[in-house]
Amino acid sequence: MLTKADRVAEAFREFSARNTKQRQAIADGIVALGEAGKAFPAEALLTELRLASPGIGRATVFRAIDKLARLKILDRIDFADGERWYRLCDSPAHHHHLTCRVCHRVVELELCLPKAKIEAIERKERFTIEDHEISLFGLCEKCSKKASPRMAQD
Numbered sequence: 001m002l003t004k005a006d007r008v009a010e011a012f013r014e015f016s017a018r019n020t021k022q023r024q025a026i027a028d029g030i031v032a033l034g035e036a037g038k039a040f041p042a043e044a045l046l047t048e049l050r051l052a053s054p055g056i057g058r059a060t061v062f063r064a065i066d067k068l069a070r071l072k073i074l075d076r077i078d079f080a081d082g083e084r085w086y087r088l089c090d091s092p093a094h095h096h097h098l099t100c101r102v103c104h105r106v107v108e109l110e111l112c113l114p115k116a117k118i119e120a121i122e123r124k125e126r127f128t129i130e131d132h133e134i135s136l137f138g139l140c141e142k143c144s145k146k147a148s149p150r151m152a153q154d
């Protein structure tokens with residue numbers, strides 16, 4: 001199985017044969033954040049990359065993120081508070097997410113819609129369904145303890 005770093009490197013090769021220094025820096029930055037299992041806003045990656053290479057362009061970084069998201073190497077995570085972050089997930093296969101609306105913790109879920117139900121919707125609505133999204137939102141254990149301190153004392 002390909003590692004996260006392999007998946008990113010392969011995707012970068014796919015969208016350009018030229019492996020510029022900048023592109024390598026972006027790939028490394030994404031892998032570093034992704035290996036830690038962290039989700040991140042595009043802006044945070046830019047800030048991180050500029051520590052080492054101050055000249056790196058915003059458009060270049062954002063374009064790379066967008067392309068990786070299109071290739072489904074990076075998952076787009078839309079949080080309940082309207083923030084959009086990105087994540088290099090463990091599973092390269094189709095999956096969904098459970099997210100904490102306070103600390104932005106992300107859990108990968110194997111849950112999906114039953115195929116038969118999607119096909120029934122296609123027939124009924126006369127649609128060709130190409131893709132779908134399911135997001136589960138809520139409070140993680142840590143954040144729900146903070147939200148109700150009385151429960152934490154038990």
Ligand SMILES: [Zn+2]
Binds near residue numbers: 096108
């Ligand atoms: Zn994911």
Ligand SMILES: [Zn+2]
Binds near residue numbers: 104
């Ligand atoms: Zn939380």
Ligand SMILES: [Zn+2]
Binds near residue numbers: 095134
């Ligand atoms: Zn699904």
